[in-house]
Amino acid sequence: MNEQDKKLDRLYDLLPVVYRQRDSETGEPLRALLQVIAEQVNLVEEDIAQLYENWFIETCEDWVVPYIADLVGHHIVYEAGEPGASTTAGGAERNRILIPRREVADTIGLRRRKGTLALLELLARDVAGWPARSAEFYQT
Structure with a gap:
């Protein structure tokens, strides 16, 4: 599992084991949904990090x-x-x-x-x- 997959599965990893087991039994639709949500979370986090960099003249865009x-x-x-x-x-x-x-x-x-x-x-x-x-x- 590479770094990108770990970032996409971080929300899924927060779920209790019982839900992950049920999800794996049904073909992992919950995992797919949480990966889509995690993509957007990653984008928002990157935007927030860039906004923080823009506070300072040395690091701003x-x-x-x-x-x-x-x-x-x-x-x-x-x-x-x-x-x-x-x-x-x-x-x-x-x-x-x-x-x-x-x-x-x-x-x-x-x-x-x-x-x-x-x-x-x-x-x-x-x-x-x-x-x-x-x-x-x-x-x-």
């Missing part, structure tokens, strides 16, 4: 990235061009997919560190392109 960006208030700018133009078609496609995901992930990270001194240094470096150092002047 490509179509979810704009929705997560909207939730955190990041506006993806496709018209600005792609930084670091790639010479190959595969590299250009990879940049088209990964750059918005990276930008949204950076926005989420910045929102998590909102109000910290390290965030000010990081923002200054990202905006100006120069190394930056921030200091707290209110402390004695």
Whole structure:
């Protein structure tokens, strides 16, 4: 019995032995019914697992990235061009997919560190392109 058959028979295996014996005596119609139901259960479980993966920017599907960006208030700018133009078609496609995901992930990270001194240094470096150092002047 392979792994696929085990997945299809998992509902049937939950039945008490008396029902499985009666089912085998009548040609296993109950087993066939439960296999059909198990196929749909497997599909629903896979969908639920993918929905869980879509909660996070690192593991979500490509179509979810704009929705997560909207939730955190990041506006993806496709018209600005792609930084670091790639010479190959595969590299250009990879940049088209990964750059918005990276930008949204950076926005989420910045929102998590909102109000910290390290965030000010990081923002200054990202905006100006120069190394930056921030200091707290209110402390004695």
